[in-house]
Amino acid sequence: MKNKLVISLLAVNNGLDYAILTGKSPVYPFENNRKVSDTPIGWKFDIALQGSRMSTLTVKFDGATDPLPEISDEEIEASCASLKLLAVRFKECSVTVYTINNSMVMSATASGVELVNFKK
Numbered sequence: 001m002k003n004k005l006v007i008s009l010l011a012v013n014n015g016l017d018y019a020i021l022t023g024k025s026p027v028y029p030f031e032n033n034r035k036v037s038d039t040p041i042g043w044k045f046d047i048a049l050q051g052s053r054m055s056t057l058t059v060k061f062d063g064a065t066d067p068l069p070e071i072s073d074e075e076i077e078a079s080c081a082s083l084k085l086l087a088v089r090f091k092e093c094s095v096t097v098y099t100i101n102n103s104m105v106m107s108a109t110a111s112g113v114e115l116v117n118f119k120k
Contacts, residue, residue: 004098012095012106014051016114021086022046024073027060028111040064045113047088059090067113087116 010017023046029036043061045068048054061067071086079086091112098105 002022004096006094006096007094009090009095009108009114012052012057013049016049016051018087018089019047019057020054021071021076021088022048022056022080023076024066024068024071026066035071040066043067045088055106057092057106059094059110059116061110061113068115071115087118088113089116090102 009019013019025044026040027042027044028038029041042063043066045059045061047057047059049057068088076086090108090110091114093108093110095106095108
């Protein structure tokens with residue numbers, strides 16, 4: 001693809017290596033716009049980049065196994081509503097920046113994810 005740049009999460013999040021978790025969902029296989037299996041082929045995590053004025057980014061993972069099974073999407077929704085935000089750190093996260101119809105678009109992949117525990 002022309003006009004694409006692969007950079008780190010640090011580069012798009014003002015040097016911060018963690019982000020706010022806003023959603024999580026499985027990715028299912030589709031053929032001809034129809035879901036062909038109930039077994040996930042991957043997972044996607046929606047995050048807000050607090051170092052970039054809460055810009056959003058989706059980070060994708062390959063594989064049927066949930067990389068963060070201890071947290072449900074319902075718990076993520078509740079954490080956002082209560083402002084008791086969950087932070088995550090990704091392993092080997094690559095962000096691809098490119099343009100579509102003269103608009104900048106970002107997508108990302110990672111090899112792992114973990115919850116960040118901030119000590120008070």
